[in-house]
Amino acid sequence: KQEVTQIPAALSVPEGENLVLNCSFTDSAIYNLQWFRQDPGKGLTSLLLIQSSQREQTSGRLNASLDKSSGRSTLYIAASQPGDSATYLCAVAPATGNTPLVFGKGTRLSVIA
Amino acid sequence: GAGVSQSPRYKVAKRGQDVALRCDPISGHVSLFWYQQALGQGPEFLTYFQNEAQLDKSGLPSDRFFAERPEGSVSTLKIQRTQQEDSAVYLCASSLGDVQKLFFGSGTQLSVL
Numbered sequence: 001k002q003e004v005t006q007i008p009a010a011l012s013v014p015e016g017e018n019l020v021l022n023c024s025f026t027d028s029a030i031y032n033l034q035w036f037r038q039d040p041g042k043g044l045t046s047l048l049l050i051q052s053s054q055r056e057q058t059s060g061r062l063n064a065s066l067d068k069s070s071g072r073s074t075l076y077i078a079a080s081q082p083g084d085s086a087t088y089l090c091a092v093a094p095a096t097g098n099t100p101l102v103f104g105k106g107t108r109l110s111v112i113a
Numbered sequence: 114g115a116g117v118s119q120s121p122r123y124k125v126a127k128r129g130q131d132v133a134l135r136c137d138p139i140s141g142h143v144s145l146f147w148y149q150q151a152l153g154q155g156p157e158f159l160t161y162f163q164n165e166a167q168l169d170k171s172g173l174p175s176d177r178f179f180a181e182r183p184e185g186s187v188s189t190l191k192i193q194r195t196q197q198e199d200s201a202v203y204l205c206a207s208s209l210g211d212v213q214k215l216f217f218g219s220g221t222q223l224s225v226l
Contacts, residue, residue: 004155034215043117043204043217044156089155098147100169101215103155 002027006090006104007108014112021075021107023090028068031093035064038087038106047088048075052095055056080111117218119205125224126195134190134221138207143161145188146215147180148204156204163186195225 003026013019023033032051036044048057048064050073056065065075079086087108091101118137119155126132138145144163148156149172164185173180177195182188192199202220 029116036217041219043119043205043219044215046214046216049214091155100158100161100172102158103148105155108118 001034002030002092002094002102004090004092004102004104006088008107009105010108010110011108012112015080015082016078017080017111018078019109020086021077021090021109023073023075023104025071025073025092025102028071029095030068031095033064033066033073034091034095034101035062036089036091037072038089040086044089053097077099077109080109082111082113084111086111116128117205117207117216119203119218119221120220121221123222123224125226128197128225130195130225131191131193132195132223134192134203134205135224136188136190136205136218136224138186138188138205139216140186141146142207142209142216144210144213145182146206146208147188147190148206149174150202150204150220152201159190159203168225192223195223197225199223200225 005020013099035047050066061078066073087106089106091103120135147159150156160180161169162182177193179191204220206215206217
């Protein structure tokens with residue numbers, strides 16, 4: 001059974017810092033991996049989707065990498081801003097295709113002005 | 114519509130009551146997913162539809178939970194005889210295909226007293 005772990009569970013940084021969020025998964029047979037952002041009381045917003053054949057994806061100040069063989073992904077946030085404060089969730093789609101995303105518990109990020 | 118719409122936004126139920134949660138997916142999205150998110154946890158899969166067919170209901174925690182999507186668009190998640198442990202945010206998501214980018218609604222926060 002696929003398990004997704006995110007470290008750290010919570011992170012507090014001063015504004016302007018670069019930071020890395022980590023995600024690991026137990027079964028390397030994945031179709032894709034997505035990073036989501038969740039604001040309090042809100043649903044999830046997809047930030048980046050990396051196909052299993054890709055190594056990384058970039059969007060603005062965000063960069064996500066994928067190392068399928070080692071079961072790891074990182075989300076890099078450059079020049080963090082208070083508006084980046086949210087919970088970041090990692091989710092993997094198993095390679096079988098018809099099975100649903102498996103989520104980690106998330107990393108709660110606070111960026112202090 | 115512009116995004117996935119869920120109603121009601123909040124629902125308070127007395128233990129033993131039946132509740133019905135509604136999801137309007139993005140128009141044209143074939144796949145629809147229901148997830149349950151307990152406080153401080155990542156979303157947990159409940160059930161999945163492709164058009165009107167319920168392809169996977171392995172995540173439904175008990176036979177008190179029932180979901181339908183009779184015309185392949187709007188979906189309803191019904192919980193009978195609610196229990197306190199059913200208190201959670203229920204998230205609906207839709208996509209063009211089962212392993213494509215997921216778009217989430219804001220969720221229904223259910224509190225069972």
